[in-house]
Amino acid sequence: MPDSWPPKPFDQAAGKMREWNAWYVGRAEQLAALYGSGPVVHSRPGQYRGGLVGAVSRFFWGRPVSPRGQQRTRVHVPLAADIATASADLLFAEPPRVLAEDTTAQARLDQVLNTPETHSALLEAAEVAAALGGAYLRVVWDGDVRPHAMLDTVDADAAVPEWRWSRLSAVTFWQTVAVDGPTVLRHLERHEPGRIVHTLHQGSDDDLGRPIPLTEHPSTAWAAELVDADGAIGTGTKRLTAAYAPNIRPSREWRPVPALRPLGRSDFDGVEPLLDVLDEVYSSWVRDIRLAKARLIVPAGYLTPNGPGQGATFDDDQEVFTEVNMLTGRGDGAPPITPSQFAIRVAEHQATAQQITHDVLRSAGYSPSTFGEINGRATGVTATEVTDRRELSETTRDKKSRYWSAALGPLVGALLDVDAHVFGTRGVTGSEPVVEFGDQAQPDTAELARTAHALLTAEAASTEVRVRLVHPEWTGDQVDAEVGRIFAETGRAVPDPATWRGFENGGGSDGVGAPAGQ
Structure with a gap:
């Protein structure tokens, strides 16, 4: 395995997933840092370049703050997070049914999978998958936690997969367990058919480093007592104890790269510029509100001195002012108090934001009615109208559910095999279990x-x-x-x-x- 981490070409995928994750998390400072304009950066040479560097720098979140000291209102609209949540709700708000031919296996499946923990884990995995382009599932077991094998989820940015005919043949999950200055400890968990290999590596931020004993860190010490001479734990099945569920394919970003091509694409893929523009529109709207606050421009003579070095203030509740002789003022000689209040362009900002939002949703494959909006507003309509207006979301859900069914079916078979090997139950007989998703849109x-x-x-x-x-x-x-x-x-x-x-x-x-x- 190469020393660089993540290994090439998965470093490309990791970089893109960091961008998608920034939109999903929605922290303004993270977006500003990602696109190169942090709070203390005022100018960047890339701002004036061409190509990719210049394009990214010209993002709203990548623009420098100029002139120095000027206040800039930056507001993030969490539309990306809303899309990811809606995707998960469409898929797993109603849990899927896992069916096996063998009645004994079916009873065990109902006991193992038909639990709030499993349903919640699938819901959470689907939300992150919508953001990062996919999610991994793995079979785990711990007799002290549950008396049966369990399904666990792993985010797409914490795995290095291997493919065979676009199917997952092996995968290495990794986790940073300790950081001490430049030293980074990583736990690698490699799933292969029939076994799981555990290793602990000491390296740096971008270097995997050398393997060290599992006993060197408490988080991996448990595995040292279970692995064989090769660092592996037998699973008791010929099936792979991990699966990958792509969010949706094909991946436009990595189509020319064979090792990355089977990865799914994020719901945010290709709409990052629109999300950036939406934030710019809302920031402009908020700026209008800030600038439109009522203000009074008063002559210096109306200000009350606060003492040496403490400036002067104006009391807008004061009823009587001492007249001050001034060269400028109204015709009667009284100095003016000028009100200042700008208009707020509500309709223009609202229409622009609404159009951008609809464009983002359409590109991501969702109907606006999925988010409670019909013709730009939330309203009460019949169930038939809701079904018709959610057709695009239903199509997207159907496509995604097929990927999840293809991943869950074989993995559930592996789960029953591991359950039989570890806990002495009965494994799968006959064909693999089948995963069925119910209809999402139901009439009232x-x-x-x-x-x-x-x-x-x-x-x-x-x-x-x-x-x-x-x-x-x-x-x-x-x-x-x-x-x-x-x-x-x-x-x-x-x-x-x-x-x-x-x-x-x-x-x-x-x-x-x-x-x-x-």
């Missing part, structure tokens, strides 16, 4: 009830069909049970007397007889 209950009533009135659907319409997420057994309860409550569970042979043959009114055909 009132609309479903109206539709079911219309079908009943028109005699166009059976009770079973209407129950499935109102509860599309239910299993067949749940639907059958509900149909039975409906029949019982409405009295339709009692056989129709007209179908009983006793009545057909003039039987008694007590209804005693056998059903027709028997």
Whole structure:
């Protein structure tokens, strides 16, 4: 493994992920430092260059503050963070279903995966994946925490993957465990089919350095007792105990680089200039508000001295002023007090910000209605209209869910294998588990009830069909049970007397007889 860290060409990906992360985190000082204009930098030669350096320097966040000492209002709009959160909500606000052919394996999956911890971890991973272009999942186990194997998430900027036909064949997760001046300790965890290799390296900020014993740091000492002579821990499965879920592909940024091409692209990819302009518009808006504060320009004679070296002040609540002879003033000789208040360009700023926001959302693959905006404002509309107006978001969600399903399915199989190896349970039999995502856009209950009533009135659907319409997420057994309860409550569970042979043959009114055909 090369000494430079991250190794080439993943240093390119790390640099771009730092930029995306800055927009996701949304700290003004971080954006200013990223684009080269920190709070103490007043001029930069790159500002006047051409090419990439000049373009980045001309970002709003990359402009120098000039002249020296002038106040500059800079406001960051957290649209990037809102996009990442919306992406995660679309995917995992409703947890996916993991289905296995074997009933025993299914019961274990329900116990291991159908937990608030796992659902929350997937939600968090999807949010960071939208920002950084993807997320990694790995199988972990610790009998002191849970009596079963678990899924853990790793951010995309803390991994070095290896691919085979665009599929993850191995991956090295890394973590900085200690920094002491120029010395940096990194823990590397390499996942390969059948084993996980742990190493500890002592290097510098951009150099991996030499391997040292795992016992040299408390965070890795636990692994020293478990690894073999090669530093590896057996997993008991031929499957890879890690998976990569790209946010969305293809990656326009790294398409020509084979090692980076399988990486996903961020929702912010290509819209960074628009996000920068949006911040500039809001900053201009806030500047208008700051400059539009009512001010009074008063002659020096109206100022009250505060003593030697302490300047003078004007009391705007003072009722009586001592007249001061001045050469300038109104026609009556009284010195003027001039009010100053600029207009705030609300409509212009609002329209510009709204247009830029819509352009960002469209480029990222989302409908404005996903963020509660329709025609520029939040409003109440029918569920059908919401579904229609969220079509772009639904398409993006469907594309992303396929990547997550492809990653989770094999990894869940590996999780069951590791669970069987470590905790003595039963592994996967038959095909790999399947991950299913439910429909995101659901009509409201009132609309479903109206539709079911219309079908009943028109005699166009059976009770079973209407129950499935109102509860599309239910299993067949749940639907059958509900149909039975409906029949019982409405009295339709009692056989129709007209179908009983006793009545057909003039039987008694007590209804005693056998059903027709028997």
